[in-house]
Amino acid sequence: MKTIRHLAVLGSTGSIGESTLDVVARHQDRFHVVALTANNNVVKMLAQCRRFEPRYAVMLDVTSAERLDTEIRKAGLETEVLTGVESLEKVASLAEVDTVMAAIVGAAGIRPTFAAARTGKQVLLANKETLVMAGHIFMDVVKQHHATLLPIDSEHNAILQSLPENFSGNLADVGVRRILLTASGGPFRCSSLSELEQVTPEQACAHPNWDMGRKISVDSATMMNKGLEVIEARWLFNAAPEKIQVVIHPQSVIHSMVEYVDGSVLAQLGNPDMRTPIAHAMGYPERIESGVSSLDMFKVAQLDFEAPDLKRFPCLGLAYQALAAGGNMPAILNAANEIAVASFLGGRMSFTAIPAMIEQVMQIISQKDMTTLDDVLEADNMAREAAREWLLCQT
Numbered sequence: 001m002k003t004i005r006h007l008a009v010l011g012s013t014g015s016i017g018e019s020t021l022d023v024v025a026r027h028q029d030r031f032h033v034v035a036l037t038a039n040n041n042v043v044k045m046l047a048q049c050r051r052f053e054p055r056y057a058v059m060l061d062v063t064s065a066e067r068l069d070t071e072i073r074k075a076g077l078e079t080e081v082l083t084g085v086e087s088l089e090k091v092a093s094l095a096e097v098d099t100v101m102a103a104i105v106g107a108a109g110i111r112p113t114f115a116a117a118r119t120g121k122q123v124l125l126a127n128k129e130t131l132v133m134a135g136h137i138f139m140d141v142v143k144q145h146h147a148t149l150l151p152i153d154s155e156h157n158a159i160l161q162s163l164p165e166n167f168s169g170n171l172a173d174v175g176v177r178r179i180l181l182t183a184s185g186g187p188f189r190c191s192s193l194s195e196l197e198q199v200t201p202e203q204a205c206a207h208p209n210w211d212m213g214r215k216i217s218v219d220s221a222t223m224m225n226k227g228l229e230v231i232e233a234r235w236l237f238n239a240a241p242e243k244i245q246v247v248i249h250p251q252s253v254i255h256s257m258v259e260y261v262d263g264s265v266l267a268q269l270g271n272p273d274m275r276t277p278i279a280h281a282m283g284y285p286e287r288i289e290s291g292v293s294s295l296d297m298f299k300v301a302q303l304d305f306e307a308p309d310l311k312r313f314p315c316l317g318l319a320y321q322a323l324a325a326g327g328n329m330p331a332i333l334n335a336a337n338e339i340a341v342a343s344f345l346g347g348r349m350s351f352t353a354i355p356a357m358i359e360q361v362m363q364i365i366s367q368k369d370m371t372t373l374d375d376v377l378e379a380d381n382m383a384r385e386a387a388r389e390w391l392l393c394q395t
């Protein structure tokens with residue numbers, strides 16, 4: 001008999017959220033949606049409530065919650081509409097929920113993701129920012145509360161699939177030499193430095209292989225996304241930074257690889273569609289249908305690899321620096337990046353100013369150890385403040 005999983009989908013109106021619900025809809029006998037959450041997209045949330053009839057729907061924004069509530073009553077649905085960060089934490093930790101898809105974008109996802117881990121849920125982690133900001137603190141909470149952590153990020157999901165089942169946190173014990181973290185190189189892989197200066201938000205959001213939210217699309221274009229993923233891999237797999245090699249692979253067919261001491265390299269391949277890692281984690285340890293079509297090897301024809309260029313993509317180097325410094329630096333890197341990306345998307349700064357701002361903020365704030373989630377949130381706040389000041393000084 002199939003066990004039914006009771007789900008809370010955090011960030012259900014986003015790119016990952018929608019793909020998650022697409023997989024859920026294919027397996028009504030396996031998944032029961034208890035709660036959905038979003039920022040302010042009432043139209044999408046209402047459609048999702050009609051389709052999945054969750055017990056709770058959270059809109060972070062108060063006005064959006066009021067509008068949704070009116071529509072829910074009109075539709076005769078029984079969903080209870082909640083609002084605020086506390087409600088995000090509440091639905092992530094409900095006793096009737098056993099599985100939480102953590103798919104809010106950015107630092108906003110950290111508190112509900114912690115709440116899910118603290119209540120021992122199966123946490124399907126798309127919100128990489130939680131691990132970047134709070135690495136060891138989050139991993140300790142997972143361990144302490146016997147939560148299960150499964151990566152949704154396609155690279156980390158591929159690494160998990162390429163590791164042996166008995167992997168329990170020590171790569172050397174299972175004969176791993178290194179991790180090969182693949183990167184598409186984004187839309188500007190072949191652009192010159194002077195071309196990068198002219199990049200517009202629309203160009204930056206047009207990823208050649210993946211259809212994603214705007215923030216992660218810009219991160220992919222600057223390659224900060226790969227930097228965040230190096231930090232994510234460091235904590236998920238307890239991997240020393242020098243054991244993580246970024247490999248540019250423009251086709252995005254190999255989603256990452258694991259190299260063993262005997263020279264074997266195991267990889268996970270597939271079409272670039274997030275429903276594959278989502279279905280892998282949702283069905284784990286069983287394999288379930290995701291709706292993703294077969295990989296047509298004859299159409300792919302060729303797999304290319306190249307080394308990353310840190311001169312044109314300094315964000316990747318900044319992430320390695322933050323990881324080496326440790327303490328609050330990854331949280332500072334992440335917060336400065338969020339402000340920089342939002343400013344770029346809002347037309348307030350150039351594409352090439354993104355790494356410049358982050359580097360400055362990392363220099364202004366002194367390195368400090370962190371032990372609690374409050375320390376992390378404080379570092380996040382300080383960095384946002386410093387980033388905003390930097391922006392003011394530029395104009």
Ligand code: NAD
Pocket residue numbers: 010011012013014015016017037038039040041060102103104105106108126127128129152153154210211212213214215216274
């Ligand atoms: P998105 O922008 O498409 O969706 C974000 C979701 O979070 C939406 O439902 C939105 O309503 C909600 N949200 C936004 N701000 C919020 C706030 N302040 N409080 C509460 N909710 C808020 O983003 P996405 O592309 O789906 O990415 C989600 C996460 O998954 C990110 O951390 C991203 O790095 C990670 N991820 C995404 C992909 C992808 O293919 N999209 C791949 C790997 C990892």
Ligand code: MG
Pocket residue numbers: 153154155229
């Ligand atoms: Mg990824």
